[in-house]
Amino acid sequence: MSTQIKGVFSANQTAAQAIVTCMKNEGVNKVFCVPGESYLPLLDALYDEPSIDVISARHEGGAAFMAEGYAKASLKPGIVLATRGVGATNLSIGVHTAYQDSTPMVVFLGQVDSRFRGREGFQEVDLEQYFAPIAKWAVEIKHPERVPEIVSRAFHIARSGRPGPVVISLPEDVLPKVGQMIFYPVMNVPKPAPSQREVHEIKRILAEARHPLIIAGGGVKLASAEEALLSFAEKNQLPVMASFRRHDVFPNDHPLYVGHLGLGTNKEVLRTVAEADVILAIGTRLSEVTTQDYQLITRDHRLIHIDISFDTIGKVFVPELAVISDAKEALERLLDVKLSPQWHDWVDERNQAVRKSCSLQVSEKDVINKHIIKEMVNSLPIDALITNDAGNFAGWLHSFYPFKEKHTYVGPTSGAMGYGLPAAIGAKLAYPNKTVVSLSGDGGFMMTVQELETAVRYNIPIIALVFNNQSYGTIRMHQEMVYPHRVMATDLGATSFSELAKSVGAYGYCVETIQEFENALNNALEHNHMTVIEILTDVEHISVNITIEDLRKKTLR
Template sequence: MKATDVIVQSLENEGVEYIFGIVGKETLDIIESISKSKQITFIPVRHEQGAAFMASAYGKFFGKPGVCTSTLGPGATNLITGIASAFLDYSPIVVITGQAGLDKQHKPYHQCIDLVKIFEPITKCAVQVLDNQSISEMIRNAFRTSQMEKPGPSLLVIPENLAMEPAPPKNLPVLSLPITIPDSKTIIEACDIMNESQKPFVILGNGLIRQNGVEEFSSFIEKLQAPVTHSFTAKGILPKNHPHNYFTFGFEENDLILSGVDEADLLILIGFDIVEKLPKDWNRKKLPILHIDAHVALVDEYYPVQVELIGNIQKTLKEINTQQILSKNWTPSSNVKKNIEQSYHISHNQKETSHLPLSTENILHIIENVSTNQTILISDVGAHKISIARTYQPKQAGGVLISNGYASMGTAIPSSIGAKLARPNGVIICITGDGGAMMNFAEIETAKRLGISFIMIVLNDYVLKLEEQMMNKKFGNSFGVNFGNPDFVQLAMSFGIKGVRPQTLSEFEELLKSAISSEELILFEIPLP
C-alpha cells in the first residue's frame, strides 16, 4: 500500500467520518486515497480557515477529534487562526498538511516553510513524517494526544515524496484514555475544607462539560447548597431557574457577580479554564481555592490553592458525593442575583413581544423561548457575544458555543457546519455581526452544497460595535471601525438560500418558528441602529 492509503486506513481505524479541506498539489495522493474510502467523506471548503473552524466545532460536539487538511505553504498557514482557536478553546482536532519532499527541504523551495515550527506553539504535538514505517503509530498518537485533557490540535506533516511511497499497514488498537481520580485522603481533606467554610462559592468551567460531570455536579450542589456561577463556555450546567444559579461571570465591565464572590470564604473551581479569565480579575481578595480539574492548578498569586483534586472530574465528583457534605444554604447580600437578572436582561415576559424593539437581547429571548434541549446556539465574536454570555440561557449544558479563549471573529458560519454534521438532529442557530459574517461568508456555499440546514442571524450595524465602544470610552471618539455592507438578503439568495429581513420582533418570531419547523438553510438580516 502507498503511504496515503495507510493514512486513510488509520483514519478509518479512528472512526473518522469527515475530513474538511482544500485540495493542493502536495495532497493529491491523500485526497485520491480518501476518495476510495467507504467510511470517510471529504468536504471541500472555500477557505482553509473555514476547514479548521468546522473541524473544531465538529470535535467539540462529537467528542472525538475533527480532521482537516491542507496543502503546504499558504494552504497550511490559512489554517492557523482556526487551529489557534481550537488550541485555546480546547477542541480536539487532527490536522494533516502536505509539504515539499524531503529532497527539497534543505534549500529554498517554492511555498516551502517549516510548518512544524510554525504550528508548535498552537498544537499539543506537531510532527513531520520522516519514515513511512511509523505512519500508523504517528496517527494513533496524534488522535490520542488531541483527546487527552485538555484537548486540542495535533499536526501531522506529510512530505510529498513520502506520500507516494509504500508503507506497511498497521491496525493499531484504539484504547480508551486512562481515568485517574485523587486518592481518598485528598478527597477527605477537600471535603473537610468545604465543611469548615461558611460561605463557599462555586465557579464552573467547560472542563466539567468535557468530562461529562454535569449529573454528578447536580447531586453535589444539592448537598452543598451554595451559589454557582459559570464561565462563558460553561453556560447551561445549572438550569436557568435553579435557586443557586448566579448565571455567568468573566465580563470586562459590569461583572455584577464579583460582589457576591467577594463575600465568600472559599472558592470551589471545577473544570475552569484560566484562559477565559485570569484570577486577578475575579479573586480580588485572594480567597482560598479548592481546585477540581484534570490538570494541576496554575501558579498564581490570585489563585491560592488549599487543596487540588486532580483527575477525571466526573469520577472525582462521584467520590465527593459519597462523603458527608454539610449544607451551607447561604445567599450573597444586596440582591445580587436579582440585580444580575435585571441588568443582564435574563428575566422577560414570554407573552408580550409585539411592542418590543428588535434588539439583540429581545432576539435572544425569542430564541430561548422556542429552543429545546436539541438547540445549539453558536456565537461569533463581537458585541453580541457579550449579550449572549449575559442574557441567553441554554436548556442544556453545552447548548451554546462561545469562543472565549482565542475569541476569533468569523467562526460562527463554518462552526455551524461542523456542529450540524456532529449533531444532525440538532437545531443549529448561529448569531454573527456583519463584520464576522463577511470573514467566512463563502462557506454558505459549502453548507448549501452539502444540503446542511441551520439558521444564520446577521446583526447588521455597519460597524465593529465593540471596538467602537472601547474607543469612545478611551478617547471620546472612534476611528477605523465603520464599513459598508452588501444587501445580506440578496447575497444569501445569490447562494441559492432563503434570506429574510424581519422588521418587528413578532415577525422575527414567526419566521424563526417557520425556519425551525421547515429545517431550511436560511439567513436573517437584522438591521440594528
C-alpha cells in the first residue's frame, strides 16, 4: 500500500524555472536585484511569473539593503539576486547586516561556468567560502534536479532558529539544464517552547526579585510577540527596556517602558539596569552595543536568558537560567505566571526619570535636529515607519522619538552606512499604505544615493531626510576624543542633495530653519512622491550631548 504526501508534485523544468517555482511556493512576491549575464535564465524564468515583482536596483549593496529592510518589515525572507564575484562582493554588506540583525534572507548569486571553476575565471570567487562567516549556510547547486531540495532547505534555514541569510551559488551552465523536479510542501518553522519546569524556575527567580527588568530584543519582533510581551509585563508590572535599535518592541509611551539601550545611552537608562537585581532577557543576543561594551550586566545581576538560538545563550553572559524558546511561545506560557509585585514605586520612578530625560520640549536654544524630531512627532501618522542610517544624527531620533506602535521602526544593528534609503524602499514595499521616512547623514546617504532613481522608477514614495553637516560626523567625534584638533579624512565637500534628487525625478527641498522643514514635510506628505528633504546642520553640534568645542576641552584637560 502506498500513499502520496499531500502537496507533492513534479514538473519537467530548467533549474532556473525550478527556482522560481520554489519562490512561488514560499510565498515570495518581491525580488531585488542588479541584473547579470551569469543568471539570465533565472531572470527569464521570472519574466513568466506575474506574481513576483522584480525590483532592479542601481547597486548590489542597495538591492541587498532593500531586501533586508523588506524582510524586517514584512517578517518574510528578503530575496536578492546578483552576479558572480563582483556583484556578490558588492552586496555582501547587506548579507552581513542580515546576519548581525537576525534577518531572514535568501541570496541567489550567478557563478561562473562549472567547467571554468578553479581557473580564476572571469569574475570568479569561491562564493561558498567567501560568505561562510557571515551566512547561516552557503551552498552551490551542482545538479539541476537538486534545486527544489536545496532552495527549500535554504528558505527553511533562513527562517528557522535565529533567522539569517543563506547564500546559493548558481553556476551559469546549470541554470538552463532541464530535469525532473520534485517539489515538496513548505516546511514548517519549529517553535520551541519552555518546559513547565523552566516556567516554574522563571517564576521563582522573578518572585525573589526586588527590582526585576525585562530587556526585549529583535526575537520578540520576529516572533510577532509584542502583544504577549505587553500582556505579561502589565500583568506583573514588569518594566521593559528595548535592546539596540529594537525601539518598537514595546510602546515607548507606556508607564512600564524604561528606555532603549543603544549608542550614547542616557544615564538614567543605565542607572535602571544598575539598580535591577534580576534581568529577564528575551529574544536578544545581548550585543556589544546593548550591553555597553559587555559591561552592563555584572555578577550582581541574576540573569534569565530566553532565546531561540542555542548558540546565543551563554556566548557572552552566563545566565542563572537558560531557556531555548521562541519568544512568543515563552511569553504566552509566562502569562500563567502571577507575581506579587513589590516594585511599583521603583518602576514609576525609573519611568519618570526616562520620560524626563527624553522630553521633547524644545526651545530656541535647541539645535535644529531636536526640532526636526518634534515636528516629525507632530506631523507623521502614529503608525509611520522610520528607518535610519548609521551616524550621530540618529542620536536625536533614538533619544527623543517615541515609537508607540509595533512595526514602526527598521534600523541596522550592524551599524551599516548607506542603509537608511534602500531599507526604506524595501519597507515601503512591505507596507505600501504606511508613511515611510528615512533618516540619513550626508556621508551615509551618498553611499546609496543612486537608489533615489530606483524609487522614482518604481513609484515608491518615501520621504528621505538628509542631515548635511559635510562630515563623517561619528568618526569626527571619535577623532576629536582621541586626537583633538587633528582633523583627518572626516571633512566632506558641499553637495546639494535636494538638487540631486530633482535630477532623477524626485522632489527636493533644502531647509535651514524649522519653519522651512515644516513646509517641506507637509508638502511631502501631501504629494506622496519620492521626496528628499536636505537639512543643513552645523558639524559643531556633533552629538546630542556635546559639541566639538566642549569635546576638545574635555579631551585636553
